[in-house]
Amino acid sequence: MASLKTPTLKNPSLSLSSNSSLSPAFFATSPNNLPFSRSQRQPRFLIITASSASFSNKPTVLVAEKLGEAGVTLLKEFANVDCSYNLSPEELCTKISLCDALIVRSGTKVNREVFESSGGRLKVVGRAGVGIDNVDLAAATEHGCLVVNAPTANTVAAAEHGIALLAAMARNVAQADASVKAGKWERNKYVGVSLVGKTLAVLGFGKVGSEVARRAKGLGMHVIAHDPYAAADRAHAIGVELVSFDEAIATADFISLHMPLTPATSKMLNDETFAKMKKGVRIVNVARGGVIDEEALVRALDSGIVAQAALDVFTVEPPPQDSKLVQHERVTVTPHLGASTMEAQEGVAIEIAEAVVGALKGELAATAVNAPMVPAEVLTELKPYVELAEKLGRLAVQLVAGGSGVKNVKVSYATSRSPDDLDTRLLRAMITKGLIEPISSVFVNLVNADYTAKQRGLRITEERVILDGSPESPLESIQVQIANVESKFASAISESGEIKVEGRVKDGIPHLTRVGSFEVDVSLEGSIILCRQVDQPGMIGKVGSILGEENVNVSFMSVGRIAPRKQAVMAIGVDEPPSKESLKRIGEVPAIEEFVYLKL
Numbered sequence: 273m274a275s276l277k278t279p280t281l282k283n284p285s286l287s288l289s290s291n292s293s294l295s296p297a298f299f300a301t302s303p304n305n306l307p308f309s310r311s312q313r314q315p316r317f318l319i320i321t322a323s324s325a326s327f328s329n330k331p332t333v334l335v336a337e338k339l340g341e342a343g344v345t346l347l348k349e350f351a352n353v354d355c356s357y358n359l360s361p362e363e364l365c366t367k368i369s370l371c372d373a374l375i376v377r378s379g380t381k382v383n384r385e386v387f388e389s390s391g392g393r394l395k396v397v398g399r400a401g402v403g404i405d406n407v408d409l410a411a412a413t414e415h416g417c418l419v420v421n422a423p424t425a426n427t428v429a430a431a432e433h434g435i436a437l438l439a440a441m442a443r444n445v446a447q448a449d450a451s452v453k454a455g456k457w458e459r460n461k462y463v464g465v466s467l468v469g470k471t472l473a474v475l476g477f478g479k480v481g482s483e484v485a486r487r488a489k490g491l492g493m494h495v496i497a498h499d500p501y502a503a504a505d506r507a508h509a510i511g512v513e514l515v516s517f518d519e520a521i522a523t524a525d526f527i528s529l530h531m532p533l534t535p536a537t538s539k540m541l542n543d544e545t546f547a548k549m550k551k552g553v554r555i556v557n558v559a560r561g562g563v564i565d566e567e568a569l570v571r572a573l574d575s576g577i578v579a580q581a582a583l584d585v586f587t588v589e590p591p592p593q594d595s596k597l598v599q600h601e602r603v604t605v606t607p608h609l610g611a612s613t614m615e616a617q618e619g620v621a622i623e624i625a626e627a628v629v630g631a632l633k634g635e636l637a638a639t640a641v642n643a644p645m646v647p648a649e650v651l652t653e654l655k656p657y658v659e660l661a662e663k664l665g666r667l668a669v670q671l672v673a674g675g676s677g678v679k680n681v682k683v684s685y686a687t688s689r690s691p692d693d694l695d696t697r698l699l700r701a702m703i704t705k706g707l708i709e710p711i712s713s714v715f716v717n718l719v720n721a722d723y724t725a726k727q728r729g730l731r732i733t734e735e736r737v738i739l740d741g742s743p744e745s746p747l748e749s750i751q752v753q754i755a756n757v758e759s760k761f762a763s764a765i766s767e768s769g770e771i772k773v774e775g776r777v778k779d780g781i782p783h784l785t786r787v788g789s790f791e792v793d794v795s796l797e798g799s800i801i802l803c804r805q806v807d808q809p810g811m812i813g814k815v816g817s818i819l820g821e822e823n824v825n826v827s828f829m830s831v832g833r834i835a836p837r838k839q840a841v842m843a844i845g846v847d848e849p850p851s852k853e854s855l856k857r858i859g860e861v862p863a864i865e866e867f868v869y870l871k872l
């Protein structure tokens with residue numbers, strides 16, 4: 273294989289998209305579970321959206337619920353911001369077709385109709401808070417729309433509200449307050465119960481649950497927890513024992529709920545489970561109303577199984593005014609205030625604004641809900657391979673002759689690393705993007721790549737070729753093979769009958785290093801002309817001068833050949849697209865037997 277850098281070579285620069293700069297937007301969590309300050313956040317980045325490079329004008333962000341001022345200011349630095357609160361579902365569907373991003377809290381239903389009404393323009397939904405049960409994630413994924421949330425900034429606020437409700441309930445604060453304001457002085461009626469020494473069962477030992485547990489320990493309570501997915505050592509570290517669900521509800525004097533609302537947790541507390549509880553149990557819910565069967569709770573209150581309940585969240589919000597539960601004398605209610613502190617709202621506003629802006633720039637948010645979350649350091653390392661993967665997909669599919677259906681693609685990753693050290697989800701998604709986008713109008717990104725491939729009947733199999741050697745770089749090469757198709761450039765067909773292209777990263781720049789059975793070496797920038805000819809002197813000069821006459825800048829040239837004076841493939845990287853006339857003239861060079869022009 274011969275490789276020639278022409279004198280016109282420009283200094284190659286890595287450009288994944290026009291906005292591929294790093295962004296200090298990754299929100300980490302400090303040991304006390306408070307978000308780090310902005311300056312302490314770690315970088316995160318990854319190009320995922322096709323639209324990332326295409327905002328000639330500012331994108332538009334619709335903020336559909338009240339968002340902290342700091343977040344709005346941040347958004348305005350990058351986007352046109354439309355703050356329209358209290359939209360009806362119909363108004364939301366009408367507006368959404370003009371928006372690239374939507375920011376909501378828990379009060380807006382972002383259902384399938386919203387995604388369908390967006391006409392493909394909506395690229396990111398930002399949930400300024402934790403719970404994403406108001407967003408149809410399946411519909412978002414199918415529409416290639418990234419959903420991000422702000423999972424840490426309101427944790428402490430929610431935990432504090434849980435503790436506030438716990439204490440207020442135990443001491444009848446709300447009822448006594450109403451009584452005094454009504455002119456009464458009922459000291460005997462509002463005798464409460466003490467917290468110290470009582471058993472609190474925390475159901476859902478995640479961010480909020482563990483903060484509630486920590487605070488309840490400080491109040492002298494005995495804290496147990498149930499969470500099928502929590503690590504026992506994390507619980508032990510704060511003196512909490514993880515127990516089964518049945519044990520938790522049977523032994524608790526107080527139960528505090530902190531799990532997400534999912535099909536599995538819906539109505540977890542129901543007639544059957546109330547029946548297993550200690551008589552006189554007290555329940556706090558700052559998670560989601562739907563985790564309790566509210567009618568069953570009324571029955572449990574009336575029968576005395578549940579002595580009191582304190583609820584911040586309801587199945588339907590706001591609940592109907594005549595709700596028996598809300599009106600119940602032994603129930604304390606607040607209007608979904610868990611996250612509503614000045615500090616938490618400022619925090620979620622900044623957290624979500626940064627995540628949404630990052631996503632609009634084509635970066636992958638660390639808080640992505642419907643896309644793989646890959647640690648920042650892994651993203652940094654994989655960045656050039658991500659670009660290589662997409663470009664190999666683009667090249668491979670452009671080599672397919674019209675009429676051949678692309679159905680089976682095999683991707684081989686050659687690596688010296690152990691399989692556990694290489695996360696190929698990003699690479700597979702970008703190969704899928706490269707394969708699908710040049711031949712369809714579908715927009716593919718990390719969110720919808722697997723879904724889109726499946727929809728199109730495209731089967732992508734992956735294999736790892738484990739190499740000896742130093743595992744310094746994550747990958748040696750990536751090879752993409754398309755089976756059972758004809759090629760418009762016959763030399764791209766390997767001995768085993770597939771279209772085959774292979775590439776590597778050299779000095780941070782993706783290179784095409786193999787086409788069919790021919791080794792080449794051309795950096796994957798601009799576009800590429802592949803020619804097959806009989807190896808002979810003067811070929812590079814002939815093609816180079818046709819392009820030079822038209823002022824087309826050649827960035828790289830290389831020739832791969834079977835043997836001297838035998839068949840050879842010449843790969844020419846060009847910065848500008850050559851005219852049809854120049855391509856025709858290249859095809860007419862007598863020694864050139866076939867050629868193809870490929871856009872990257």
Ligand SMILES: NC(=O)c1ccc[n+]([C@@H]2O[C@H](COP(=O)([O-])OP(=O)(O)OC[C@H]3O[C@@H](n4cnc5c(N)ncnc54)[C@H](O)[C@@H]3O)[C@@H](O)[C@H]2O)c1
Pocket residue numbers: 402403404423426427430475476477478479480481498499500501502530531532533536537558559560584585608609610611612
């Ligand atoms: N009231 C509010 O304003 C407010 C504020 C913040 C969070 N929240 C809600 O609080 C809940 C917890 O938030 P978080 O930030 O701690 O989330 P998180 O994801 O950190 O924790 C949720 C925990 O629930 C656990 N879980 C899942 N299924 C479970 C099950 N069947 N039984 C027991 N545990 C289960 C998970 O393993 C996880 O540890 C969410 O529902 C969130 O929407 C409400």
Ligand SMILES: O=C(O)[C@H](O)COP(=O)(O)O
Pocket residue numbers: 377378379400401402403404426608610611612
């Ligand atoms: O899930 C959450 O973050 C809380 O329920 C807060 O919801 P809110 O943003 O509507 O207050």
